[in-house]
Amino acid sequence: MALTALGGLAALGYGIDGLLSETRATNPHNSLRWLIAGVLAHDVLLVPAVALVGLLLSRAVPGPYRAVVQGALIVSGSVAAASLPLWRGYGGTPGNATVDALPYGRNLLIVLGAVWAAATVIMVFRRRRSRRSRRTGPARGM
Template identity: 60%
Template structure:
């Protein structure tokens, strides 16, 4: 007898496996957080979690949406995604390294705590990110120019 059920696609199976793995990791983290309260300080972790969510929803998302909207007016369509992605990557790198390049946690009497020039290093990383973006934009512009030359003249 034939079964007439719908077979899941490979993508659906992969998404399901990734979801199960994510839930397992989440469970492990919650178990660790609640299982060692003297080391993890769950109320403080909850404040950080809620604060991070509020900061994202009330500040980061509206600013990102506004910048994205402005970019739709200033940057042409073929290059817009590259510029938007590069801005998001740049902000992410800068915010992730904020404590380092601002010098938080360092000790003035112990220069070995923060021994590297983090501000300069951030500038190097951001320069590399924007250099890749510039190369992508140049490749897209060159491809568009070649496409216009190869297109037959409609007149």
């Protein structure tokens, strides 16, 4: 564990050194603003929203399907958050279509559709399995 922590601290130090020594490329003031906004958005918006969704899920989704829905929501949120700069169009260069050449919004919808299709298949499989086990009844011992 100590070796991993040292590696993490070394990577953090390298990143901070690059941020502060390459100010034209990194714009430390803007980076600090994004860091503060990210921490505030996480603590003020994301955590309460996740807690509320978790509460609603515990009341609205039946037990056998709850974990599947939670997993699909976690994957969906992670993919959407990780690709936010792409599907929002941040970082592109005006007049240079090759920088942001893909339809990221559409591609995000395709990925999310695949995630929820897989979740639906898993839930259908669980429903059929539970119906089958109810029909056959409990196994009788010797």
